[in-house]
Amino acid sequence: MIVNNVANPEAGVKITIVHQRKSQRGEWENMESASLATLHAGEAAKMTLDSAETLALRHELEQLYALHQGAGVPRGRQNLIVAPQEQVVLTDPQRAETIRLMIERGYSQEIWDQLIAQDPDLVTRLCYARMHAERTSVLEEFRTSMAQEKPEGYWQDFFEKHTWIFGYGLNYQILRIVEDQPHYGGQRVDGTGDQRGDYLCRTEALAKFTVLVEIKKPQTSLFGDEHYRNGAWALGTELTGGVTQLHANCRTWENDGSQEEQNRERLLHESTYTVEPSSILVIGHSSQYAGDIEKRNTFEMFRQSLRRPHIITFDELYERARFIVEQPVSIPLPEHTLEQDYPF
Numbered sequence: 001m002i003v004n005n006v007a008n009p010e011a012g013v014k015i016t017i018v019h020q021r022k023s024q025r026g027e028w029e030n031m032e033s034a035s036l037a038t039l040h041a042g043e044a045a046k047m048t049l050d051s052a053e054t055l056a057l058r059h060e061l062e063q064l065y066a067l068h069q070g071a072g073v074p075r076g077r078q079n080l081i082v083a084p085q086e087q088v089v090l091t092d093p094q095r096a097e098t099i100r101l102m103i104e105r106g107y108s109q110e111i112w113d114q115l116i117a118q119d120p121d122l123v124t125r126l127c128y129a130r131m132h133a134e135r136t137s138v139l140e141e142f143r144t145s146m147a148q149e150k151p152e153g154y155w156q157d158f159f160e161k162h163t164w165i166f167g168y169g170l171n172y173q174i175l176r177i178v179e180d181q182p183h184y185g186g187q188r189v190d191g192t193g194d195q196r197g198d199y200l201c202r203t204e205a206l207a208k209f210t211v212l213v214e215i216k217k218p219q220t221s222l223f224g225d226e227h228y229r230n231g232a233w234a235l236g237t238e239l240t241g242g243v244t245q246l247h248a249n250c251r252t253w254e255n256d257g258s259q260e261e262q263n264r265e266r267l268l269h270e271s272t273y274t275v276e277p278s279s280i281l282v283i284g285h286s287s288q289y290a291g292d293i294e295k296r297n298t299f300e301m302f303r304q305s306l307r308r309p310h311i312i313t314f315d316e317l318y319e320r321a322r323f324i325v326e327q328p329v330s331i332p333l334p335e336h337t338l339e340q341d342y343p344f
Helices: 051-071 092-104 108-118 120-146 152-161 237-255 261-269 293-304 314-326 335-341
Strands: 020-022 028-030 175-180 199-203 208-215 223-227 233-235 272-282 310-312
Touching (some): 092 108, 120 152, 120 314, 152 199, 208 237, 233 293, 261 272
Parallel strands (some): 208 272
Antiparallel strands (some): 020 028
């Protein structure tokens, strides 16, 4: 019997040992025994258990104590089963509770390893589900943050943390961050230098090529105050300044930073090359020109006339990220992603 012993909470089980024997019909029946209270001095009543019976009693007691520790004394009438683990089929609520207890007690890695061994397809689906949930949350943060006055540093950190936003976006080339806040000129990529950028990225393939990225803000103005008579608007100084800044950074990185010995050796080791590096400028929001034909045409003609950098507004980048999140994934994740990036 499982009991609630207030005085000694660990003493949660009490038992009655009944001595039985088989009848002539082969059925077990209780043996008559005198009450211990009627025994006189020098008299004794005993029941001997052999070693196998003693071990069986121990196992039964262990399982009773396990039931007490796991569920306590449940209210109402309950049916509790004590049986070998491989013979027990858990119902849905029991499965969830069992898994929860195992995770709480530090068996999460064993659960994950068994899932991979028993049903790798299920593991892949779980990874996709978790990835989708995480990226949906990131996408919501992206959306709400565009309406807030966040500093450039926030956006630099945001894109560095969530590299997949750039990874599947621009021209569908996968970009990987080589160094954030790199020095394009000077001793080395992560050393001191005269010109500094937001990101030094690279395309992803057998042969990789460096890409320079500058991050402004969604609120950065794309236009100046002047409206020309021919239907064109003056462009904002942050926009034109960002373009010229990237031009200068690309030239400095190609001629100086990428040629520095340690930089060159590091990048060559990763099969990364610099040949007229392309560049990306993330700036502003299309709401600044969406309702104005002249502004819209001015901005679009300006960026289409540039060979580089590639100019993209924050909301355009957001829409590309939303496309990634909303599209079903049909390719398997790499093995290291399954085991390392998404453990329970």
